[in-house]
Amino acid sequence: MDLSQLNPSISPSSSVLKPGDVLEIRVSVQNTAEHSITLLKWNSLLDPNAGNLGLFAAKDTVNGEVIETPAIKIARKTPPSDDDFVEIAAGARLEATVKLPTLRLKGNTKYSVQAAGKWMAVWEGAKTSNSARLQKLEASTQGEFVTNEVFIECR
Numbered sequence: 001m002d003l004s005q006l007n008p009s010i011s012p013s014s015s016v017l018k019p020g021d022v023l024e025i026r027v028s029v030q031n032t033a034e035h036s037i038t039l040l041k042w043n044s045l046l047d048p049n050a051g052n053l054g055l056f057a058a059k060d061t062v063n064g065e066v067i068e069t070p071a072i073k074i075a076r077k078t079p080p081s082d083d084d085f086v087e088i089a090a091g092a093r094l095e096a097t098v099k100l101p102t103l104r105l106k107g108n109t110k111y112s113v114q115a116a117g118k119w120m121a122v123w124e125g126a127k128t129s130n131s132a133r134l135q136k137l138e139a140s141t142q143g144e145f146v147t148n149e150v151f152i153e154c155r
Contacts, residue, residue, distance in 0.1 A: 001124045001141035005033035006088075008045050010115055010147045013097065017154045019107040025056065025150070027115070028095040031088040038087045038130050040121040040137070042076060045147070046086055049074060051098045055117045058103055061110045061151070070102045079135045087127040105154040115147040 006029055013024035027045040031037045041047045045055065054071025088094055105111060121140035123130045133139050 001037075001122055002033070003119060003122060003141060003143040003145075005031060006037060006039070006119065006122065006145070007032055008115070008145050008147045010045075010113070010150055012113070012150050012152050015152060017105060017152060019105060019154060021105075021154075023100040023103050023105065023113070023152065025051075025098045025100065025113065025115075026095060027098050027147075028093050029088060030093040031090060033124075034090050035124055036087050036089050036126045038085055038123045038125060038127045038134065039119060040080060040134075040140070041084055041086055042080070042120050043117055044119060044145075045098070045115060045117070046094060046096055050096075051100045052102065053117075055115045056098075056100055056103070056113060057116070058105070058111045058113045058152075060106075061112050067103060067105070067111065069100065079137070082127075085127055085134055105152070107154050109154055111152045111154065112149050113152060114149045117145055119143050119145055
């Protein structure tokens, strides 16, 4: 499985915030392959808890200070449920909005934000054709991902 066929990207819901506002990021994962791809959402941009998992990093573009984003660790029940997997059809894109409630941005500065993490398990093909392997997390591919960088101004 060639993970370069999964293209994660982010964009800000708003490029200008006020101090105390919760930053919302639109995330998307595009499948550029000519076949469906199934992935385990855990610890990825498509995880419902993505905003609290430490996937996002922010940096003050004026002074270079890295803004800490506290992360939680989640104990997951195995085997994963059917809802923990998502299929992305050939050429399709999945999108979600992620809130970063623990990221505290100061006023009168600009920030860069980027996400990075690890695909925990990815399979070539549809969810239904992989059902036995999904439950056992067998024959999957793992690998790192990094998104584009976006810029936010806090006034």
